Amino acid sequence: MLDFGPKALTPAPRQNAQCLGCHQSNAAHDWATSAHAASNVACASCHTLHAAKDPVLTPATQIEVCTGCHQAQRTDLFKPYHHPLREGKMACTSCHSPHGSTGPAQLVKSTVNETCTSCHAELRGPFLWEHQPVAENCDNCHAPHGSAQPALLTIRTPFLCQTCHEGAGHPSIANTPQGLPGGIPSAYLLSGGCINCHSQVHGSNHPSGRALMR
Amino acid sequence: MRRLRRRFCLAPVLGGFAMLAMGSGSASADTPAPPDTSGWKCAQCPFLQGSEVQVEAGAQYASGANASYGRYTGLDHSGAYVDAGSSGQFRRSDGTYVNYDLASLGLPSREGYVNGGQEGRYDLRLSYDGQPTRLYDTAVTPFQGNGAGVLGLPANWVNAGSTAGMTQLRSSLSPLDLGYDRSTVSVLGKLFASPSWTLFGEFQRQEKDGTDSTSASFLTQAVQLPQPIDYITNSIDAGAAWSGHRASLRLTYTGSWFEDDSASLTFANPFLPLVPGSTQGQLAQPPGNNLQQLAAAGNLQLAWFATTLSYTASLGRLLQNQAFLPISTLPGSGVLAPGSLNGDVHLSHYALGLASRPLSKLTVHGNAAYDGRDDETTPLTVAYIVTDTYAGGTAVTPRYSEDRVRLDGGADYALLPWVRLGVGGEYQNTHYGPGQVLTFLQDTNSWGRASIVPLDSLTFTLKGGDGLRKTSSFDTAALPPGENPLIRDSNFAPREQVFYSLTGAWSPSATFTWTAEGYFANDDYPLSLLGLRSEHERRISSTLTWTPRESLSFYLDAGYESLYGLQYGYVGPATAPWQIADTERFWNAGVGAKWVASERWTLSVDGLHAPSYTTTDSAIGGLAQAFPQNWSQLDSAHFTATYSRNAALQINIRYSFEKYDMNDCALDGVTPTTVPNLLGMGLQPYHHNVSLVALTVLYKLGTTTASVPK
Numbered sequence: 001m002l003d004f005g006p007k008a009l010t011p012a013p014r015q016n017a018q019c020l021g022c023h024q025s026n027a028a029h030d031w032a033t034s035a036h037a038a039s040n041v042a043c044a045s046c047h048t049l050h051a052a053k054d055p056v057l058t059p060a061t062q063i064e065v066c067t068g069c070h071q072a073q074r075t076d077l078f079k080p081y082h083h084p085l086r087e088g089k090m091a092c093t094s095c096h097s098p099h100g101s102t103g104p105a106q107l108v109k110s111t112v113n114e115t116c117t118s119c120h121a122e123l124r125g126p127f128l129w130e131h132q133p134v135a136e137n138c139d140n141c142h143a144p145h146g147s148a149q150p151a152l153l154t155i156r157t158p159f160l161c162q163t164c165h166e167g168a169g170h171p172s173i174a175n176t177p178q179g180l181p182g183g184i185p186s187a188y189l190l191s192g193g194c195i196n197c198h199s200q201v202h203g204s205n206h207p208s209g210r211a212l213m214r
Numbered sequence: 215m216r217r218l219r220r221r222f223c224l225a226p227v228l229g230g231f232a233m234l235a236m237g238s239g240s241a242s243a244d245t246p247a248p249p250d251t252s253g254w255k256c257a258q259c260p261f262l263q264g265s266e267v268q269v270e271a272g273a274q275y276a277s278g279a280n281a282s283y284g285r286y287t288g289l290d291h292s293g294a295y296v297d298a299g300s301s302g303q304f305r306r307s308d309g310t311y312v313n314y315d316l317a318s319l320g321l322p323s324r325e326g327y328v329n330g331g332q333e334g335r336y337d338l339r340l341s342y343d344g345q346p347t348r349l350y351d352t353a354v355t356p357f358q359g360n361g362a363g364v365l366g367l368p369a370n371w372v373n374a375g376s377t378a379g380m381t382q383l384r385s386s387l388s389p390l391d392l393g394y395d396r397s398t399v400s401v402l403g404k405l406f407a408s409p410s411w412t413l414f415g416e417f418q419r420q421e422k423d424g425t426d427s428t429s430a431s432f433l434t435q436a437v438q439l440p441q442p443i444d445y446i447t448n449s450i451d452a453g454a455a456w457s458g459h460r461a462s463l464r465l466t467y468t469g470s471w472f473e474d475d476s477a478s479l480t481f482a483n484p485f486l487p488l489v490p491g492s493t494q495g496q497l498a499q500p501p502g503n504n505l506q507q508l509a510a511a512g513n514l515q516l517a518w519f520a521t522t523l524s525y526t527a528s529l530g531r532l533l534q535n536q537a538f539l540p541i542s543t544l545p546g547s548g549v550l551a552p553g554s555l556n557g558d559v560h561l562s563h564y565a566l567g568l569a570s571r572p573l574s575k576l577t578v579h580g581n582a583a584y585d586g587r588d589d590e591t592t593p594l595t596v597a598y599i600v601t602d603t604y605a606g607g608t609a610v611t612p613r614y615s616e617d618r619v620r621l622d623g624g625a626d627y628a629l630l631p632w633v634r635l636g637v638g639g640e641y642q643n644t645h646y647g648p649g650q651v652l653t654f655l656q657d658t659n660s661w662g663r664a665s666i667v668p669l670d671s672l673t674f675t676l677k678g679g680d681g682l683r684k685t686s687s688f689d690t691a692a693l694p695p696g697e698n699p700l701i702r703d704s705n706f707a708p709r710e711q712v713f714y715s716l717t718g719a720w721s722p723s724a725t726f727t728w729t730a731e732g733y734f735a736n737d738d739y740p741l742s743l744l745g746l747r748s749e750h751e752r753r754i755s756s757t758l759t760w761t762p763r764e765s766l767s768f769y770l771d772a773g774y775e776s777l778y779g780l781q782y783g784y785v786g787p788a789t790a791p792w793q794i795a796d797t798e799r800f801w802n803a804g805v806g807a808k809w810v811a812s813e814r815w816t817l818s819v820d821g822l823h824a825p826s827y828t829t830t831d832s833a834i835g836g837l838a839q840a841f842p843q844n845w846s847q848l849d850s851a852h853f854t855a856t857y858s859r860n861a862a863l864q865i866n867i868r869y870s871f872e873k874y875d876m877n878d879c880a881l882d883g884v885t886p887t888t889v890p891n892l893l894g895m896g897l898q899p900y901h902h903n904v905s906l907v908a909l910t911v912l913y914k915l916g917t918t919t920a921s922v923p924k
Contacts, residue, residue: 032522033567071755078824084286102565110563122500126557174792206498
């Protein structure tokens with residue numbers, strides 16, 4: 001006799017074998033090598049059986065299930081800038097495949113960029129003028145679970161840009177509180193910072209977009 | 215309206231507990247084998263028959279709502295909103311069914327689906343999802359003609375060398391709501407051709423329509439501009455899936471076509487032109503593109519040691535060939551030849567995964583993956599014009615290619631019935647194409663984990679590890695002209711990492727559960743004289759749930775996170791290096807309860823407090839200067855009451871209060887004229903103070919009955 005559920009005595013692999021007997025073919029074909037399987041998570045730890053609506057299958061309630069374990073991501077949800085998860089318009093499974101995948105962080109696509117541009121297709125390129133860290137990995141600049149900076153940036157501009165750009169002239173200057181209103185207001189610091197001029201930071205298809213300004 | 219509130223539910227917490235506790239339980243597990251389902255009969259699980267419809271209708275009134283509050287829901291102004299939804303199901307004894315669910319019908323965030331089919335034969339689903347994004351309702355701009363692709367200024371506009379001299383600016387400013395609506399329609403069909411084969415196809419059309427902000431410059435003078443958003447993405451996923459007793463295969467074709475209604479955004483120069491003819495500028499808008507991919511994925515279950523082998527292979531091409539814009543709006547500017555990019559990026563992904571249980575107490579798993587991004591676009595030599603102002607010279611467009619190999623794996627061993635040990639690691643090697651500052655980058659990390667169950671009700675898991683990123687020599691010749699050769703791009707810099715985590719779960723009874731998690735991580739970039747030098751992350755969180763009786767439950771949760779980053783910069787000789795230390799701290803605390811007071815009344819209450827603080831300290835040559843602290847604070851309370859008049863009629867009453875305040879020194883008080891060489895839009899940090907009352911009536915029609923099939 002097997003019993004199912006998060007507190008069941010039956011070990012997770014034995015519980016899961018029952019479920020996978022039927023549910024192996026589609027989303028679950030990467031289950032065995034997934035991080036959840038490696039952590040002995042039972043199907044019934046997330047799925048509520050015999051319910052009219054399984055909470056984990058509804059975006060508005062899914063994050064309650066996921067952040068029960070992934071508590072750091074729960075804190076991220078309440079940061080000033082976030083994807084619309086707590087508003088119920090996205091779910092963790094919009095980006096992640098909890099049953100396993102061969103992408104990093106169990107993403108639904110093979111790479112971070114393919115995952116992000118499945119919704120943000122306007123940033124997919126390829127552009128005439130590419131920006132290397134953009135083409136490589138969106139996570140180089142963005143914190144997708146939540147951030148204190150606009151556009152989910154990991155650090156505020158201009159400082160984020162200055163982690164890679166220290167060229168002679170304005171990229172290298174020290175931005176200080178003197179650049180705020182009350183001092184000598186600086187376009188390098190206020191509003192969009194570097195983005196005030198280099199707005200095409202994801203890439204430009206303009207022939208004169210070399211510095212991502214057109 | 216569906217905002218996240220802590221619906222009182224033990225499942226998440228118990229899930230966390232299970233993740234830990236099951237680890238110990240499985241120590242004595244036999245090798246699991248897939249069950250033989252051929253003899254299974256549906257003798258216990260009843261089939262539903264009949265029809266059932268729920269209709270909920272009412273109204274909600276929001277006081278104080280604005281774009282900040284309604285960012286993703288569309289509740290963006292004070293006033294009344296229709297609150298309506300419906301769901302239903304229809305099922306027949308032959309297995310045919312129709313389900314539907316419609317929600318938030320009175321809001322731009324409305325969504326719903328209808329799906330129907332016959333069990334075991336086919337399934338069709340039509341869905342719609344509206345997703346508003348309200349960005350700012352504080353924007354003002356003198357630009358006219360938003361949406362047409364050409365932004366002009368009023369006829370009486372007075373150009374000037376700085377914003378202070380633009381004498382017609384104040385009288386020309388018009389308010390502008392920034393934001394857009396994303397609507398997605400999809401049709402999904404599945405045909406269960408046989409017990410082993412399923413054919414599937416999905417078409418999705420996503421439209422994004424509205425106005426965002428962008429910006430541009432004329433050399434040293436910048437403007438913020440309204441940017442029309444008119445995007446359409448059509449995509450198709452189609453294929454076949456096969457499932458045998460010990461193997462599965464899924465073949466998929468994916469096509470995605472992105473179209474932008476605007477190729478360019480032309481805008482008048484509000485400043486005095488720096489050169490003759492520089493009276494307008496032109497920005498390229500995102501070009502149309504398309505992605506085609508073929509993928510095969512599946513698994514193979516081997517007889518030895520409960521081994522599962524999974525595999526994925528995909529090949530794709532990303533194409534873009536939109537016609538180029540003129541090189542500049544300056545008179546006499548030419549056109550770049552060829553007239554379009556013919557962009558062609560080849561994407562490939564191959565992966566193998568393996569999981570096995572060679573001993574009853576030992577499990578191992580591993581993955582090997584290759585990702586290739588091969589940009590085969592021909593580099594072009596471009597004689598470019600800088601910001602529609604002056605000739606900048608000639609440059610070759612860079613193309614970026616990379617090959618990445620990722621290996622990861624781990625093993626888990628049940629040392630004792632109450633101790634479980636695990637080790638694992640990941641190795642990633644990236645080779646970059648020619649013309650980049652690195653030829654390769656290697657990222658390695660390893661970890662160890664111990665799960666201890668001193669009592670049946672108590673579990674601790676301690677995990678720790680480190681990581682090391684090594685790179686090839688840094689080719690400073692590949693840096694952009696003028697770049698400081700001492701800089702190490704943060705994504706290319708050698709890095710040393712160390713991290714620890716401790717999680718605990720205590721569940722002394724079936725009604726009480728407490729979980730806690732702590733995390734500590736340091737990243738250091740020892741070879742980066744300039745750029746990012748170090749990052750630290752600290753976090754702790756805890757959740758407590760108590761269900762003293764079936765009709766009454768409480769929860770309390772809290773979290774804290776601290777992020778720290780330190781970076782160095784250097785202007786040049788005869789100047790002292792500068793540094794920026796950025797510290798971000800986040801808190802969240804929630805409390806709530808649910809009480810089924812009687813057969814008719816159910817009450818729930820939730821509260822949330824979530825502040826954040828960002829401090830940025832700059833220092834030049836040891837002279838410290840602190841930026842004003844940026845902060846935000848979210849406070850909310852929600853109360854719901856449900857009165858069930860009878861089995862068919864239910865009345866829902868909801869009251870929500872939410873207050874949000876924010877300070878951002880880059881935006882606070884920055885008007886269009888604050889910066890002499892930046893004509894801004896006056897975007898201000900978010901604030902709202904909203905009370906929302908909702909009253910809806912839910913009525914159920916029809917009924918489904920459960921019958922055990924013969």
